[in-house]
Amino acid sequence: MNRVVVVGAGPAGLAAASAAAELGVEVVLVDAGAKLGGQYFRQDALARGDRFALPLAVEHVANASVWAVEPVEGGHRVHVRIGEADDPSRTGRVLETRALVLATGAYDRAVPFPGWDLPGVFTAGAAQAMAKGQGVAVGDRVLVAGTGPFLLPVAVALAAAGARVVEVAEANAPVAGWLSRPRGAAAGTRRFPELARYAGMLARHRVPYRTRTAVVAAHGSDSVAAATVARLAKDWTPVPGSERRVEVDAVAVGFGFTPQLELAVAARCRIEGGFVAVDATQGTSVPGVFAAGELTGIGGAELAASEGAVAGAAAAKRLGAVVEPPLGAMARVRSGRRFAAALAAAYPVRPGWTGWVRDDTVVCRCEEVPLGRLLEAVDERDLWGVRPLKLASGAGLGMCQGRVCGANVAELVGLDDGVFARRRIAAPLRLGELAGAASTAEEAGGSPASRADQSFGQDLG
Template sequence: MTTSRAEGATSAVYDVAVLGAGPAGLSAAVAAASQGSRTVLVDSAPRPGGQYWRHRAGDDGARHHDWDRFRRLERELAAQPLLDHRPGCAVWHVERPAGATDTRFVLHTTGPDAPRGPGGPDTPDAPRGPGGPAQRIAARTVVVATGAYDRQLPFPGWTLPGVFTAGAVQALLKGQGVVAGKRIAVAGTGPFLLPVAAGLAEAGATVVGVYEAGLPTAFAAHPAATLRNLAKVAEGAGYLRTLRAHRVPYRTRTTVVAAHGTDAVTGATVARLDRGWRVVPGTARTIDCDTVAVGYGFTPQTEIPVQLGCEMRRDADGSLVARVDTRQRATTEGVYVAGEACGVGGAQLSAVEGELAGLHAAHVTTGAAPGRGRLARLLRRRAALRSFAAALHHAYPVPDGWLSWLDGATTLCRCEEVTVGAVRTAIDTLGAADPRTVKLYARPGMGLCQGRVCGYATTCLVARATGREPTAEDLRGVAGRPVASPVTLGELAAGSDQDR
């Protein structure tokens, strides 16, 4: 184990640093360590699993899909002597220090300063979570597996208490056993709505309806992808059976276009949509609900690849993702990307990409070559799953007709309370022609979330107003953040003291 002055006198240099402990990160870390690489797995959550396998202590996995895979990875995580697991540890910046000779990257993190897992000082019940002094972790290669979060589209009333993202509702249920409300409307687009609604119904909530803005039958136009992934089709059919058993209405080409209430949600307006997602006149009606769960796909967390100068692209679903090669290598040397950060495709695809990234990162650092049979199997599985993801993106598009649901008073940026009208003024009156300039003039994206919530919507609004499609550069402009997660001045000060 070596050290470098660039990282501080007490920092070990790992062969591989994996960012995120979801399906991609767990798979990458276990694969790298199994090939002889000294590996560190850094994650902000108290337990591994990410959003997909989010769970409470002692959870038997009854509510979780593919739980056996998680348990296997968890066992391997605990058994690997070369793998340090650091939960409750958030990475806020990654850099390549000038003059370092024995490492390429330094991870700046918050949270506990000691490894968690084999050889760590704590027990599974010890307090965990961000809040300790800022720490530095040095590594020769980095695997970015930071996942994604719910993409949000604004609509009148979306800032009311009682309006949640679909992922937040699921996280409450999986992580805390809490049902978000009594009468819940689930709306948006994409297959993720199905497990969310099914989980709520099984937990005892009254799901007043699932309102799918798209038309899932469009998936039938991709028979090859369907045949290669029959298990995933069966999974979706299982969720639909659960909804039928609980008599949950499922409506297509329909969504929530407004939420109502003063201090909390008391109802919502749902309406039929045409192919371009404009409201069909005369179809709006009010439903009785106290909670609205909405999800329009996912926004990949790409702050770290952007920080490291990786080449980015706009994916088929409109997301900004890192460009990778067949080995999951990004365009920046020493950086690998797996899971949603290189393309939203679900947990199974993330796990396969993570395993590939871990194997190839280990090969670079230790020279241990993975078996050809193993690689061939992973590559075939990745191809099949990517074809299914591509079919989903085409079957569940997000047309820009949703912008017609908005009026000038609709909040676009909830952190800074910037309205749609204020953004349109910046475009029409002040001449702003891109999201970055709109941000400077009207302040969307300058609040606590730094554009994570409103960045996509702002990009779409600006592009529509200027008569063009959003570009990767537009999205990169709202995704570039030198600080990838919140860090206090006290944590920064404590970290700087280490170098004195």
């Protein structure tokens, strides 16, 4: 119990782990990746070594999937599987803590359009992860589309990996033009100095950056062969007659981000407006649980790191460390949030996207539920809640458990998407792993009897 457990080793988690360790407490940093950095600081997986150095007091548990957080007397129990992704032979570990820092980040939102289920349509995050982490461009000719400043580094990463980026289609037209005129406007902000750099690089590569433009269809039989882009009205309704066909073999889409809320929900943290509600010390509504980074609002790496530093200090304080309030980091959090609010206002997902979706467009990719079937279920069965909606339509019932479709389905039918984030099993594990999982830290602590217990799954031949 007397340790800080940090989940997630992106900008927020790294800062939290470092801050807590520097205050003299023991820290365990759990992360799904093989290397530190998360999505934002993604490292080249093929290069040797790790470019992040952590204080010695931090134990980094890599390749670790947190599948459950269980509230227990005086704190929380964090259930982890460690080993190769989705492999039945992973080992279990149970961490008990009085100070849990959740820094689980966010993932790209993709809104559906006809053809978005074809191979060759990726999220912007996938294109970036493949380029930066694996050195692979997802296509030869790539259309980058969606909304938000994140599209720029994705386009740059694609170009660096050898792809021809045919166009960046930004669905919004940010006021004050702080990206529509990339070179000048982005230079005006200190917040994302790298954006100016990205904008400059795109200009040098002669990549057109078009605002009020979106991909409204992808074409191909078994893989993307072309896409249709259209000009948009302010509410994102496509302007009739403005459609253009572009010859591409890949489309990378990103419409902002969805926070990975399941662990926070499992810990019973209050969620407000789709994000974890936190106080000035990054404390959630649950004593002993802190949240930092994109979980509390989408604001980029710098804000995430500031929040992480505050959360790490607060978590250390909870364990008895003598802590001066991290006033500098707290001030950076406050100004960062103002910037994040401006960002959110400049790049919202506007309602017109629902007009791109046809009755036969799959909205739930896992269960292959088309829009028509979803709406039929809602209308004919008069569904009022997310649980009946899932069970009656199939949407959100598949392997991703509504991670991809939840926000879209909720918006299409006018329900609150919060229920989709309720995932008691936060990451899938094999039934044999669950059968053999230790349920308490003591049990996992390694008496011979409990080790035998952990191999239960193999005993059953």
